[in-house]
Amino acid sequence: MRVLLVNVPHPSIGSRIPDDHLPPLGLLAIGGPLIDDGHAVRLIDAEFGPMSIAEVVSEATGFAPDAVLFGHSGSTSGHPVIAAVACALVKVMPRVLIVYGGVFPTYHWREILHDEPYVSAIVRGEGEETARRLMRALEYGRDLADIAGIAFRDVSGPRATQPAPVIANLDACRIGWELIDHARYSYWGGLRAVVVQFSRGCPHLCNYCGQRGFWTRWRHRDPVRFAKELARLHREQGVKVINFADENPTVSKKVWRAFLEALIAENVDLILVGSTRADDIVRDADILHLYKKAGWQRFLLGLENTDERTLELIRKGATTAVDREAIRLLRQHGILSMATWVVGFEEETDRDHWRGLKQLLAYDPDQVQLLYVTPHRWTPYFRLAAERRVIQPDRRRWDYKHQVLATRHMAPWRVLAWFKFTEMVLQCRPKAIWRVLFQRDAGLRHAMRWYTQMGRRVWPHEILEFLRARRLKWGPSVREFWGAPQDDEEQSMTATRPERRVGRREAA
Template sequence: MKIVLINPPHTAIGSRVPDDHLPPLGLLAIGGPLLDAGHLVRLVDAEFGPMPLASVVSEALKDCPDFVLIGHSGSTSAHPTALLIAGMIKARAPATIILYGGVFPTYHWRDILASTDAFDFIVRGEGEATVVALVEALEMRQPPASVAGIACRDDLNRPFATQAATTIADLDAYRVGWELIDHRRYSYWGGKRAVVMQFSRGCPHLCNYCGQRGFWTRWRHRDPVKFAKEIAWLHREHDVELINLADENPTVSKKAWRAFLEALIAENVPVLIVGSTRADDIVRDADMLHLYRRAGVIRWLLGMENTDEQTLQLIRKGGSTSSDREAIRLLRTHGILSMATWVAGFEDEGLRDLWRGFRQLLAYDPDQIQALYVTPHRWTPFFRIARERKVIQRDARLWDYKHQVLHMTRLKPWMLFFSVKLIELAVQSRPKALARILFLPDPEQRHSMRWYTQMGRRVWFREVWGFLVTDRRVKGGPTLAEFWGAPQDTEEESMAFGRPVTKPDLPAAVNRGLPGRRLAG
């Protein structure tokens, strides 16, 4: 079968401002199993340019594919673009079967299938096994609804989901389709050839705002030695210099993480690693942080979210401000840069609250800061807490964590925006931060600090311009529940874990293949 994977052009500022682009790991992870199943697979990465949508569609349809798969890691803010592309493909080639996957469609499948005919199937949760099974079922003219982990329509055009697919227990059973990309086109960290990888999936912690926890269902990790060998192969065969770990929390198991670090050190390849983890794990690993640096770890993003203990309790973060400070200190002692995330809008903050948060950030003394805005997802427990708050941003493309989307009673949007921008400016421009940019002894760290500062400056001015000129906010908008729908936290886990797959009890109308569709071999 001819299959095209489409990575839609993302509208987020973080995607448009940097000159670097990272490969779409999610689509490559789907592409590998499809290639191994004997299909002809091609990737259209529309992030470059970015490609105009008409060009994306033309490129996707140039060899008359049987299937088009659309997905994006920023799936909520990318959904409007994915919908436009799917509609344009259907208008030009209505017989092409379009599959859609990602976190947003996994949970919003009812709304999507009820509102548009552009998508034929939605893959829910992990897609490696599900996509191969679905393509095989359609190719063999078997009932597609016999495939677990999908959503589709019956012959009355009613949205319907099959039973949840089972999580992939062995993450090494499915390979990433690295041959789908030209590695020379992808870079990060200021021009270093780079890829995105996952050592693990999921997170065992209970942060109630996290949009990823339920999608992956349970925390699992790859074989540490095999993972290290794959990194070494990427460096030796494709000159990859930097690995961006997409894990929510790769360090959950100290034993497994140490085994990976030691295996990568043994491979003796000059690869840098950036990623994110919890401050608690850094404090726990104080006795082995020297292995982090020897293995190439150069920066960790620490998901601190807030500097207020009551807010941390509200969102069930499970950490503490003391462990956050200690983690930053330990990383600096071992030559690893720290980036602290700080999220505004969890509660109805005022200027005093923001001032207190700013003072605490200065006390933390991170090397870099990433200021974000709370962005509730319908399938998380936090959505239920915030469901009566008013929405001020109706454009889903701006639900990207970099735009305020919820109303605050004590601060007008301009007050919150410029407070956050001033906090960013003050933290990144304090004398200690400037001195590190200029005088850090490690050349890689200096390069990182300068690159991040240069990119951050461009993003900062673009955000100010967007707030003042292009972005539109609404007054008296709908509540969060009215905007997205009723809370879905009872459906938070998208897949079954460790339970055998049994054939679901399906409506008879769903147990048919797609009528009138001739699939080429």
């Protein structure tokens, strides 16, 4: 079959403002196995430009695909764009098959198949093996009901098959790197870059997380093979920056140390950036020198909030003392820390924002990223937010960078004022300015200046977009807007064995 992978242009601020673009890892992960199965596969990355719908349609028709596969990392806010592009493609190619995968369609398959007749099938959960089986069935006209991990229509309407098993061996499915021109993709201020996954899933139980249930359980790639792949990308393709898409790659200290040592042995000059938990950094205090030697320059730490009551509400499983210690340890070892902080909880007041700002200053992170609380229907947190009022009806704005819910005690403009004031104070305090201008480490100085430059561009854009945006004064409840809670369906796949918890004693 002729299979076209389409990465649609995403409307979020984070995608449109920077000059850098990262390759769509999810689609490349699907593309590799499909190429190995003998399909003719091509990728259209419409983020470049960004391409208009007409341009995507024109390029797609030139390839004359039998099937078009969509997926997007910004799944919820990307869905309206995917729907528009898919509809336009079907109008000019009525016989083309539309297959849709990702987090959002995994859980919203009923609504999509009901409202969007041009969608042929939905891949639920991770897609490498499921997409291979689905493409074979579509090519030879086999019954889709026999394929685990999909949703489709039959005579009775939308239906889902049994969940697919998780992929136990992540090294068995290769990434289709040949689908991209590496010279087009950059990060960290124009440095050639890729996105990778060492692991999938997370064993922690944060009740707002939209990813944990999608991956079902935590697994990891072979640490030595993974290190060799990164080294090969550097030597053969000139890749400099490795951006980890993992939710929590450091779960197992033993495995993570093996990866660090293997990458150090490859002796390649890489910049590694990614996310992890503060308690893992504190746990690994004795091997943080290996992190630095392997190339780590920044970790995003999901602090989420500085209020202990809020942390308990969202079941973060962390403490402010651990968060502060993690930032101190990273700075001691020459690794930047980016602290995320979430605002927009229902009972927040001016006093809460002021207290949070003071605690963030006490943490003293190198960088800060503020986000708005955004509930997902398939998470336990959705039930806690189900009766809150929606003020942003445009689903393209449900991307964590726009206010979507009303708060009880504060008007939206006041929430925005605290949001931007907190960013300004954190990034403009003397310590932060000193690090931007006079950081001794040239690599870290470049990183700080690049992030500061990007922030200067995003900051006024967010304010202008807020002033222009249409908001509801008294909108529907979250339940009315999205539908009934789906936390009973949170686990998208079937675990082949019970999830293995890595305790501190074992990890040490």
